[in-house]
Amino acid sequence: MAISNTSIPSMMPKKVMSILNIGGNDFIKQVGLETVKQVVHDVLCGENLRDSTETITRKRITLANAGLTMMFLEGCKRIDSFMSKSPELAVAELRKGRLSKHEKWILNWILGLTDKAVQNILRDDPNNLLEYLKDFKRTLKEAASDCNKDYGDIIFEIVAKGNKQRLNWEQVLLLFSAVGAQTLTIRGSEKSTYGKLFERLILGSMLHILGFKFIVPEKNKSLNKIFWLSQRDEKRESDATLIYKPGKGVRFDIGFIGRGNSEISLDKVSRFEKEIEYGRQKHFMATFIIVDRIGANSRIYEMAKKIDGTIVQMSMGYWPKIVAQKLRDVVGLDHPLVNMSDNKVSEYILKQLKDAPFESFVAKQTN
Numbered sequence: 001m002a003i004s005n006t007s008i009p010s011m012m013p014k015k016v017m018s019i020l021n022i023g024g025n026d027f028i029k030q031v032g033l034e035t036v037k038q039v040v041h042d043v044l045c046g047e048n049l050r051d052s053t054e055t056i057t058r059k060r061i062t063l064a065n066a067g068l069t070m071m072f073l074e075g076c077k078r079i080d081s082f083m084s085k086s087p088e089l090a091v092a093e094l095r096k097g098r099l100s101k102h103e104k105w106i107l108n109w110i111l112g113l114t115d116k117a118v119q120n121i122l123r124d125d126p127n128n129l130l131e132y133l134k135d136f137k138r139t140l141k142e143a144a145s146d147c148n149k150d151y152g153d154i155i156f157e158i159v160a161k162g163n164k165q166r167l168n169w170e171q172v173l174l175l176f177s178a179v180g181a182q183t184l185t186i187r188g189s190e191k192s193t194y195g196k197l198f199e200r201l202i203l204g205s206m207l208h209i210l211g212f213k214f215i216v217p218e219k220n221k222s223l224n225k226i227f228w229l230s231q232r233d234e235k236r237e238s239d240a241t242l243i244y245k246p247g248k249g250v251r252f253d254i255g256f257i258g259r260g261n262s263e264i265s266l267d268k269v270s271r272f273e274k275e276i277e278y279g280r281q282k283h284f285m286a287t288f289i290i291v292d293r294i295g296a297n298s299r300i301y302e303m304a305k306k307i308d309g310t311i312v313q314m315s316m317g318y319w320p321k322i323v324a325q326k327l328r329d330v331v332g333l334d335h336p337l338v339n340m341s342d343n344k345v346s347e348y349i350l351k352q353l354k355d356a357p358f359e360s361f362v363a364k365q366t367n
Contacts, residue, residue: 008089008110009103011074016067019060020102020186027197028358031056037353040205043198045346046317048292049256053194061186065179068109072175073158076165083171086110087137091129105185111136112177114185140177144170195256197362200229203240203254203290204361206320209352210327210335212242214360223279229361241276241285244331249276249283254290256314286330288323290314318345 018030028036035056042052075082079089090110093099099107108118111132122128147154147169156167167175204214204227212227220226227242240252275282287308293315310326312319320337327333340348 006075006078007103008071008075008086008093009099009106011078012071012106013067016064016071017102019064019067020105027193028362033358036201036358037356039198040201040356040358041346041350041353043202043314044206044209044318044320044349046315046319048315049194049198050191053190053198057187057190057194060190061183064182064186068106068178068182069158069175070160071106072178073160073163073165077163083165083167083174086174087133091133094129095126097126105182109178109181109185110174112181114181114188116188117181140170140173143173144168147173199239199254199256200361201358203252204229205353205356205358206323207240207242208356209320209349210324210333210337214357217278221279223281243278243283244327244333246279246281247283248331249278250286250288250327250331252288252290256292286310288312288326290319290323318342318349320349321345 018026039049039052039056043049072083072086075086079085082089087110090107094104094107105115108114111129113121118124122132154167154169154172156172158165158167207227208214212225213222215222215226215228217228223243223246225244227240229240230238238251239254241249242252243249274285276285277283287310289309289311291311291313293313294311310330312322312326316322321340321342324333324335324337328335328338337345337348
């Protein structure tokens, strides 16, 4: 029986919606604390973040792909000729507006669109949807006709929970188009999500390992070996701020960016002020810039000298040891990592991560 007013995103399994909405503590709970610790440990030992999170990304994509397939199957159960009608239904919902980001994602996937495609093809104009719909359906029909000529008729049957649907070439290609758009969207989204999330987790874990206490600035009175994350004001933003002792501190900027973009990070930190006022006292602030890797022809070292900045590459094995040595030179830090042999660093980091407050690093802080 047809139900004309059924919202397509409402048919997406709740588990998939939770995958799309994940962030911060939800991410840690979903993938597991031990998995997150292992990723952090790998990056602290010089591994690339994208390589370390690929297993997590691949699992989330496959679960989302399965959920999208189940959404189409549920649509066929609720709405007559859903596979054929779904592009028009998606366009109708998109044109109504008042949708969440993830509801838009789902509707765009049915049309084979990602966020980038909406920007580049539709130019963010809903009025262009109708013309796009005509082209999209025509392309599907032409591609299905070609497949029939090349491969013959197809019998593609989906059976789940007592619901059985047979799909022809055009319907199969519609499903595959949606799966492809979904995969691209999740990969693009996770690149940004992982970057922001793991910036906090990596910096927080590193400073915890180096013996500094994570605090909420407004709730703390200590001025010895403390740090906080993402402190913002009207003049600058640092990813982490460390106070070693009264009068001495360090600002950290971290970026999981390639060898061609290291200068971007330096441009931002060049606006950091040399002093901050905290705890009714002024502190001289050094600047540490942590980047993924630096290209052979980069000017970043030369530029860093102009702002007295210290640069550390995460691609170097056991780079937290280098940070410890630099902090010794800048603020006088005394820590076991400074003189530790390289073959002992990995085990030491893993041991120190056991009591790192990961949930606190990503939690939204309130005054």
